Amino acid sequence: MYLPDFEYFSPDSVEEACQLLSKYGSKAKAIAGGTDVLVKMKSDLLAPEVLIGLGQLSPLKKIEYVPGKGVVIGSGVTHNEVRDSKVIQEKYMSVSQAAHHMANNQVRNRGTIGGNISNAVPSADMPPILISLGATATIVGTKGERTLPLEDVFAGPNVTVLEQDEIITEFVIPDGNFTGSTYMKFGLRASGALAVVGVAAAVQVEDGVIKDARIVLGAVSPTPVRAKKAESFLKDKQASEELFAEAGVIASGECKPISDIRASAEYRKDMVRVFTKRALDAAVNKGHV
Amino acid sequence: MSKEFSYLNLNKSASYSYVGKNLKRVDMLDKVTGRGKYIDDLKFSNMLYAKLIRSTEAHARIINIDTSEAEKLPGVKAIITAKDVPSIKYGLSPARYDENIFCTDTVKYYGDKIGAIAAIDEETVYKALKLIKVEYEVLPAVFTPAEAAKEGAPQIFEEYPGNVNTEIHLEFGDVEKGRQEAYHIRTDRLSGQRTLHGFIEPHCTIAYWKGKRVHVQSTHQSVHYLQHHIARIFDMKEGDVRVTLPYVGGGFGGKVDISGTDVAAVALSKITGQPVKVFFDLEEVWLNGRGRHGMDMKYTTGVTKEGKIVFVEAEVILDGGAYSGLGVATSYYTGSLLNVLYDFDNYKFDAYRYVTNLPPCGAQRGHGQPHPRYAFESHLDHIAEDLGMDPIDIRIVNARKANTVTPNGYEVKSYYLKEANELARDVSGWKEKKGKLPKGRGIGVGNGGFVTGAGFCMYRTDLPHSIGMIKIYDDGTHAIVYTQAVDIGQGSDTVLVQMAAEAMGFPYEDITICTRDSDLATLDYGAYASRQTLMAGWAVKRAGEDIKKKILIQAAEMLKVKEDGGYRSGKLMPEELDCKEGYVFVKQEPAVNISFAEVARAYFVKHGVLVGRGYYHPGKLGGSHKGAAVGTSPAYSSATQIAEVEVDMETGETKVVGTWDVHDSGCVVNPQLLHGQVHGAFSMGIGETIWEKVVFDEKGKLLNGNFAEYRMPTALDMPHVESLVLDTFEPNGPWGVKEVGEGATTPTLGCVANAVYDAIGVRVTDLPLTPESIWRGIKEAEKAKEKEGK
Structure with missing residues (x-):
């Protein structure tokens, strides 16, 4: 396997990156850690003539808490940096854990959170937990900046709503009232396995009553999806094991999984039931884990 | 461990200076510092880089190979196909030499060898490969033994009518008599999947000629067989072929066959007059195949009230893939060692190896043994259950003893399977656990062993x-x-x-x-x-x-x-x-x-x-029946393994939480290396039981030729391994030694599968026992129960 020929640019700023993306149009591809792009190029699945490197752009490398705004995670941050960030660990251990359980250590060291999202693989591990916490994505292009709820960024398998000249610069987890959240990944091996099903849950519980709940399912639809029927079912109900089990059954009816070499659709549907129940239980009873 | 266990102490190894000691490996510094050379580290001036041209059809007649565009690419030095190389057929089973250097008429699987390209660098080779145009007449293909056996199925080889590559019918003792004597008779059917060795160094060969002599450097498990076959294929004297092997990055049976890299490197180097390196990408290791055969196994066994086996009827059907390779020996091995393990007189064994349009299968650690062992050990647990016996007790009742001769003519000197079972039972806490663990948790036993060198x-x-x-x-x-x-x-x-x-x-x-x-x-x-x-x-x-x-x-x-x-x-x-x-x-x-x-x-x-x-020289060994050679050995190891598992009853996910191995391995020269073998065997065996399977699409195209989708266990998936040895003595071995490397893999599949059965109460018969197949097994059992209730 070898890389086909390509031209490489290393822009000094986000603006320059966007201009280059605009200039070369569909011939160009942005690259950060390279854990998706380079693998696809080697396998003849992608043949960009121009690669535009984002890895050296320091503005994309921050993780910080901005009072009144929330936790800001630059798109160029690697998964291991997300995992190890004190800011994230203090506020949302669930996000740190989701990054920790992704792929394997080598990929976590190289791959960035922006890449994981822009690549838009249905089984990606970061989108469900971030969507469940209401994260937004800041998108910059030659025509300016826009902010979208993260769940609106995905358009299908490997497709986002980003224009050719746009890149995601940061994600913001806004301050909210969630009392607990978690992401449960079910892969077919302890490490180095894609999610067969991924379920994130974020809940706001007051005196044992669920005031708000968000359930996001990964790997079971063309894009990460919210189990909205299950979410509204939970609202204002007393938390209990039976309740979580019922919500699991409802969520299981809200996904449209496919059968592939890893699992059948039928199995995935049932795993959504199991892991929705377990994720709710953890988020309600253990906080952000 | 606080408990004291009685070991067999047959050696006086304490008086040895070096045998029996955990001495540092002689290659340790080379390997940990990276100083040691593997083949990919070798470079020669003027060396060309080459790759194989591979079939993109599972079964097809080659109409035309157009190399003209590739030849025009600057840097391409040679492109060769069947017409440029000797047409002699080769393989490893002399009765079934059926593989050409490059396909002469038809391609027999997706990935089959059509030719090779040599160029000045790797990049040029890859570019040239994309410019080769092969025109095919696509032929109907068969992908399973069942399809291959059908009336009117496409014929892959003229010489194998009905696609039957190897057929075995053996009977020892008197099965009918055994049937009359049996108190209880039971039949079980189980199947094992295609797996692959999983070594991390892909095949690679560098060849160069000096006058009439060729020097072949390769990734291989045998200097001698490579030398012998290269000489035979290229019509040379063995003395004109020099084979050297740098450090080899794992084999497990996958580097015994003559690889496409070997024959292509010798041919290309001869034509170009330059050193040529032919190398595989990881996916090509899967395409080259030679891993474990897929097998369907049926066992019918009769036992006395006390659990003593009075007869066994075995039928094994093997999915051989496109060529024979070592498959004839594999077929015999599926049956020949069963009554080394268990002592019974009446044994009927039938096997059919079919050729199919998939990569060829061959030898993989435990050659032909792990699947049949898995099936028989599962079968034996059911028999014990039917009789109300403890699974270890039925194994002890039937365990072969030292200084006996099997009905198929193998002399067994040292053999301490009974003691292995007893020690494994005691160290694993079997008695406190078996039948007493909560639902979803289980413990299982498996026995195995292997030859110590082929006779x-x-x-x-x-x-x-x-x-x-x-x-x-x-x-x-x-x-x-x-x-x-x-x-x-x-x-x-x-x-x-x-x-x-x-x-x-x-x-x-x-x-x-x-x-x-x-x-x-x-x-x-x-x-x-x-x-x-x-x-x-x-x-x-x-x-x-x-x-x-x-x-x-x-x-x-x-x-x-x-x-x-x-x-x-x-x-x-x-x-x-x-x-x-x-x-x-x-x-x-x-x-x-x-x-x-x-x-x-x-x-x-x-x-x-x-x-x-x-x-x-081991001398003349074994019986006189057809195929008696396969299974002969100067010495046989035996082993008992126990696994404890936890199965998530909702997801079907199995976690192996504890493993124990007790090995009757003769005198142990280097205990640390033995324990390493046992750890590795558990890793391979657990992987093959739960995760690993080579998968193809409906057209025979490989789908998981990589370590992401062909899932072997990672360190995080591995349980604690307790490896114990019986200090036994083998009279036919120097200082009393016997094998451990392959025998340790043979009990694993059975013991893990039996533990899963113990945990969930349902037998999932097809390997691997993936979460989904266990989930399905549990669901189906629940449904069946409901029906019964109604």
């Missing part, structure tokens, strides 16, 4: 199986051990040096081993059938003893006991001396001694080079 060469010959030679340096301070034994990571270089040191009485750290070179080292068939420690061990031991004999004769002339107060006066005889750890001494008066080096130097001055020679 016959793969082709007909009267050559010895191993020759050892040791040369001492002029000044007597260093020894070189010569053998073509192949260290593929298992540690044979280390144990052979330990054995040479012991035999000579010479310091371990002053010995270098010269291996894996047909010009420099001496004949050995290489690393397969778990043969190195016993067979190369005998040759090296005898070479060492030859040296020691010469040293003691020389020393007798040099040593003098004290005139006054010595144990006797007069001239010393060699028999009164011994040599250990570099010193020759008078046995009765060790204070009278002299260094080995001084004696060796004196020998050199007087006689010239000090060389020791050793020879090993």
